Every structure is written in structure tokens, then in C-alpha cells.
Amino acid sequence: MSSVRLVYFAWVRERIGKDEEEITLPESVLTAGDLLTHLKSLGEEYEMALEHDNVIRVAVNQEHVEHRESIVGAREIALFPPMTGG
């Protein structure tokens, strides 16, 4: 079991209803995709925020990762929708 800080932005943040939280991840959560699946089991606000999980972007320690990539040992993981800056 390891503890990680999760941060949320834009409509992911609004739907989950918080900016950030510290959670403990089960050992079985190894990739960014595993994390999304795990979070969706935590309640309907997560389910609603992460429903279309293929569009959700993940950053580990402030760098983009693909869903298949490892999140093991991450201090901070961010979840957010596709970016619309510029």
C-alpha cells in the first residue's frame, strides 16, 4: 500500500468535487489505466468524472503519461481533460 497525492483540473475537478486528495492505492494498481479503474469504484462522482476514461489525461510528477504506463512510486498524479490553452 502506498500513499499518493491526486490533483484534478477543469471538469474532472468539478465532477469529483475536490481539487486534490491524498489516497492510499492498493498494490494491484500499477498503471495509470489501473488507477482510473480503481477510482471509478470509489463512488458515483468518480464514475461520472472518469466515465469516458479514454479522454482523461494523466500526469505523473508533472509529466504526461499514457494509460498503459506505470505510476508506481509517484508522489503526485494529476487527472484532467484534454488541454485547451493557447
Add this chain to the structure above:
Amino acid sequence: MTDPAISVRVQREDFDLAAEVSALSSGRKDIGAVVTFSGLCRDEAGTLGALELEHYPGMAEAEIRRVSEAAMVRFGLIALTAIHRYGRILPGENIVLVVAASPHRQAAFDGANFVMDFLKTSAPFWKKEIDTAGKAGQWVSAKDADDSARDRWTESDGKANS
């Protein structure tokens, strides 16, 4: 190590185009071309009151810097400034600035273009529309056209970019 020829800022305040060009080029004699791109907030035919720009502090700067470093190498730029604002931005106001300097014009044009294409799809910023009555509306959706604009930089030569 931070490249001193790259200046990246993420800020609430406005910026001044002339001041940024001058800061980047003053005292140098090796620059032959400076291209500036600035992105502004449109009023969408009078329907938009403002944009609220959210960002991921730390990663926003880091991601713009990564894109900037790639552009410096790929196009042989000699100086680059990139500024992105956050917070509430009204129609007509500035959102983003890229200033690219090189010995010859093509690299400066391409460098600024490249930075914008990658910044739009990889720098963590999100726009929310505020209507003219001040009521919060929809989050702006990402456009496929922005992904296509980014991808054309990899199609021609297969190089990794960011």
C-alpha cells in the same frame, strides 16, 4: 540545466509585445529575424463575456519549457520567449505570446508555429466560457484540428518532438 536563451512565464498579468521583443533582442547582433505570435480572447460574435483560464501550476511552465527546448534544437533558434496567462481574460485581451528569434526568418516562423501547436495540445491549461451576464458556462472542448496541427510536425520526417 535551464537554457538562458529560453524565457517561459505563466502569469495572471498582461504582457507587452514590444517590451518582450526588446528584452529578447537588446544588446545582440546575431538575430536576423524575430517572429511574434500572440493569441487573444475572441468575443464569439458578442456571446462571450470572458474566459476563465485554469492551469496546473508547475507543470504548465515545465511543459512549455519542454516544447521550447525542442523548438530551439529543431529549428536552431537563438532565443525564445513564451508567456501564457491564466485567470479571467476579457475579449480583446492577450492570452498567449511566443517570440522566436533566429538568424533567418524561416526558422523563426517555424519555431513560433511549432511552439504554439505543441503548447495547445500539451500545456495544462483549460478554458471555461463565461457569458456576457457573468455566468459560468461550458468548458471549451479540445479540437481535433489542434491535434492534426501538432501531428503534421511528425509526419514529414518522423522525428520525435516533445
